[in-house]
Amino acid sequence: MTDFDFAKMAESVYLGNRTDAAEMTRTALKAGIQPTTIIENGLIPGMQRLGEDFSKGEIFLPEMLIGADAMKASLALIKPLLKSDETKRHGTIVLGTVLGDVHDIGKNIVAWMLEGAGFNVIDLGVDVPPERFIETIKKETPQILGLSALLTTSTHQIGALMEELKKQGLRDNLKIMIGGASVDPTYAVRVGADGYAIDAVSAVAKAKELVGTKG
Amino acid sequence: MGRSQEKTKRVMQAMHHEEADRIPAIEWFAGEFITRWVEWRKTVGKVKSDEQVLTASWAAVIKNEELDPARYYDMDLALAVPNSDPKFITPDVTSTDAYTIATSGFGCTIKKRNSRLEDGYMAPMAEYIDFSIKSPDDYARFQFDDPKDPRRFFDPRQDILSGDGFTVLPSYMDGIQSLKEDYCLIGGIYEAWEGLWRMRGISNAMMDMAREPEKVKAFCNRLIDFAVGSMQEQVRLSQCPLMYIWGDLGYKTGLMFSPRMWRDIFFPPLKRLVDAIHKEGVLAIYHSCGHNPDSTVEGLIEAGIDGLNPLEVKAGMDALHIKRKYGDKLVIVGGIDNAHALGAPAGDFETIREQVLTMMNAAKGGGLILQTDHSVPGSVPPENYDHYQKLRREFGNYPLHLAEFDQVL
Numbered sequence: 214m215t216d217f218d219f220a221k222m223a224e225s226v227y228l229g230n231r232t233d234a235a236e237m238t239r240t241a242l243k244a245g246i247q248p249t250t251i252i253e254n255g256l257i258p259g260m261q262r263l264g265e266d267f268s269k270g271e272i273f274l275p276e277m278l279i280g281a282d283a284m285k286a287s288l289a290l291i292k293p294l295l296k297s298d299e300t301k302r303h304g305t306i307v308l309g310t311v312l313g314d315v316h317d318i319g320k321n322i323v324a325w326m327l328e329g330a331g332f333n334v335i336d337l338g339v340d341v342p343p344e345r346f347i348e349t350i351k352k353e354t355p356q357i358l359g360l361s362a363l364l365t366t367s368t369h370q371i372g373a374l375m376e377e378l379k380k381q382g383l384r385d386n387l388k389i390m391i392g393g394a395s396v397d398p399t400y401a402v403r404v405g406a407d408g409y410a411i412d413a414v415s416a417v418a419k420a421k422e423l424v425g426t427k428g
Numbered sequence: 429m430g431r432s433q434e435k436t437k438r439v440m441q442a443m444h445h446e447e448a449d450r451i452p453a454i455e456w457f458a459g460e461f462i463t464r465w466v467e468w469r470k471t472v473g474k475v476k477s478d479e480q481v482l483t484a485s486w487a488a489v490i491k492n493e494e495l496d497p498a499r500y501y502d503m504d505l506a507l508a509v510p511n512s513d514p515k516f517i518t519p520d521v522t523s524t525d526a527y528t529i530a531t532s533g534f535g536c537t538i539k540k541r542n543s544r545l546e547d548g549y550m551a552p553m554a555e556y557i558d559f560s561i562k563s564p565d566d567y568a569r570f571q572f573d574d575p576k577d578p579r580r581f582f583d584p585r586q587d588i589l590s591g592d593g594f595t596v597l598p599s600y601m602d603g604i605q606s607l608k609e610d611y612c613l614i615g616g617i618y619e620a621w622e623g624l625w626r627m628r629g630i631s632n633a634m635m636d637m638a639r640e641p642e643k644v645k646a647f648c649n650r651l652i653d654f655a656v657g658s659m660q661e662q663v664r665l666s667q668c669p670l671m672y673i674w675g676d677l678g679y680k681t682g683l684m685f686s687p688r689m690w691r692d693i694f695f696p697p698l699k700r701l702v703d704a705i706h707k708e709g710v711l712a713i714y715h716s717c718g719h720n721p722d723s724t725v726e727g728l729i730e731a732g733i734d735g736l737n738p739l740e741v742k743a744g745m746d747a748l749h750i751k752r753k754y755g756d757k758l759v760i761v762g763g764i765d766n767a768h769a770l771g772a773p774a775g776d777f778e779t780i781r782e783q784v785l786t787m788m789n790a791a792k793g794g795g796l797i798l799q800t801d802h803s804v805p806g807s808v809p810p811e812n813y814d815h816y817q818k819l820r821r822e823f824g825n826y827p828l829h830l831a832e833f834d835q836v837l
Binding site for chain 2: 229270272273274275276278279282312313314315316318321339340364365366394411
C-alpha cells in the first residue's frame with residue numbers, strides 16, 4: 214500500500230482524467246488497498262483541491278465537471294465493494310432543486326462533493342414537488358435535507374416546504390441547508406434553515422458541521 | 429415623421445452616444461407578469477375587456493392596446509424573432525395534467541411543468557431531458573436545416589422555447605406587420621455558446637470544451653454559419669437596425685468558463701457574427717446574463733459589439749461603472765434591477781426611485797436604452813413596474829435632472 218501513488222491519483226481527479234483515475238483505482242484494489250482508503254487518500258484530496266480552486270476563481274465549471282466525472286469513474290469501481298455503513302459514514306443527505314426550478318449544475322457538484330466526502334447522497338433531481346421530499350424523508354430518515362433554488366420565482370417553495378415539514382412533525386430531527394443563486398444567508402435565517410452554503414466546498418463543510426463531523 | 433421613424437431616430441441617437449429627446453426604452457415581459465399586469469389594469473385602470481390574453485413564456489398576443497404593457501408604456505423598441513431552431517420541425521408534444529414533454533428543433537427533448545398560477549408558478553423553465561448530440565463525435569454528424577427557409581418567417585411559430593404548453597404564436601411576418609408602424613424593430617439570434625448548450629446540454633457541452641475543444645470549435649463555426657443566415661434574412665424582411673445576440677457568459681458570481689477558454693473557443697465565432705451583422709448595416713447588442721467582469725467586457729468590445737445587455741444588478745453588474753469605464757465604446761441596454769428594486773414589496777416606491785434615478789445617470793450623453801436587468805418576471809408587482817415607468821416619464825427627458833440622485837459622471 215505504501216508504494217501506491219495517491220498523489221498521482223488525486224492529480225488524475227484534479228485534471229479530470231477519467232481513464233487514469235479508473236485505471237489507478239483498479240491497480241489500488243488489486244494491490245489490496247481498502248476502498249475507503251482509496252476514497253480518503255486519492256479521491257477526496259483531488260476533489261477538495263478542485264473545490265478550493267473553484268472557490269478562488271482559478272478554475273471554472275468545465276474543469277470542475279471533468280474532475281467530478283473522473284471521480285465518478287473511480288467511485289463506480291469502488292462503491293460495489295463498500296459495506297453499507299461505509300457508504301454513509303457521515304450520514305445521509307437528501308438533495309434536490311425545488312418545485313418549478315430546473316437548474317442542476319450547482320446542485321450536482323454539491324452532490325458529487327458530498328458523496329466523495331463520505332455522505333450517502335440521495336439526489337432527487339430538479340423540479341421536485343414538496344410531497345416527494347416528504348415521502349423520501351419519511352422513508353430514508355436522512356440527517357440533512359439540502360435544497361437548491363436558482364430562480365427567484367421558485368425560492369418561496371423552500372419556505373413552504375419547511376412549513377409543511379414542521380406541520381408533519383418531520384423537522385425536529387432534520388437539519389436543513391440551502392443554496393443557489395436566489396438565496397443568501399439572510400434568507401436562510403428568515404425561513405429558519407440550519408445553514409446556507411455559497412458553493413460546493415462550503416456545502417461539504419456545512420454538512421459536516423451539521424452532523425457534528427470534524428475535518 | 430411616423431411613430432416608428434421617430435422612435436428609430438431616438439434609439440439610434442442613443443446607440444451613437446447622443447442625447448435624443450428622451451431616453452429610449454425596451455422591455456421583455458414574461459408571460460406570467462403580463463397575466464398579472466392585465467388583471468391589475470382591468471381593476472386599477474378600470475379597463476373593461478373580456479379579452480383573455482394569450483401568453484407564452486416570452487411572448488403574448490394582445491388585441492386590446494390598453495392591455496398591452498409595451499404600448500401602454502410607449503416602449504421605443506420591439507423585439508421580433510423568427511424560428512431559428514437548427515432543425516425546422518413540427519414539435520412532437522405529449523401532455524399530461526402536470527407536464528408537457530416536447531421535442532425541439534435544437535434536437536433536444538424538454539419537459540416543462542404546466543403553469544398553475546394559483547400554485548405560484550407559471551411558464552417555468554423547461555428541463556432538458558435528452559439530446560440528439562450524445563457524444564463529441566456527433567457534432568460533425570449534425571445537419572442544420574436552412575436558416576432562411578420561408579416557413580421560419582411566414583408560418584405560425586411553434587418553436588418550443590417560447591411556448592407555455594407550446595402555444596402556437598402568429599408568424600414572424602405577422603408580428604412584424606403589427607409592430608412596424610409603432611416601434612423601432614430589433615431582431616435576435618443566439619451565438620455559439622447558447623446554441624451549443626441547447627443542443628448538447630450544459631454539463632456535456634462544458635466537458636466537451638475541456639476535453640475535445642477542436643470538435644467543439646468546428647461545431648461552433650457551423651452554428652455561426654447558421655446564425656448569420658438567420659440574421660441576414662431577419663434584416664432583409666424586417667429592415668431592423670439592431671440585433672440582439674443571445675450569449676450568457678456569467679452566473680451570479682462569475683463566468684461559467686475561463687476567460688482563456690472563452691477566448692479560444694467562442695471569441696472567433698462571435699467576432700465573425702458581429703462582423704456579419706455590421707456588414708448588413710446593423711448594430712449588435714450582446715446579451716449576457718450574470719456577472720461579466722471587466723476583462724470580459726473588454727473582450728466583447730474587441731469582438732465589436734455595440735451594446736451590452738442586461739447588466740444584472742443582482743449579479744454585481746453596475747451600469748454606472750460600465751458607463752464611466754467604457755461609455756465611449758459601449759451602449760448600455762438594461763440595468764433596472766428587477767429583483768431588489770422592482771421586485772421589492774408592492775408599493776415600496778422609495779427603493780425603486782433610488783435605483784432607477786441613480787441608474788439613469790448612465791444616460792447622460794446618450795448611450796443608454798432603459799430595460800430591466802433581464803426581463804420582468806411574475807414576481808414584480810404590477811404597481812412597482814408602473815411606478816418605474818412613471819419615473820421614466822417624469823425624469824427620462826433630456827437634459828436629465830435626476831433630483832437627489834443626480835451625479836456628475
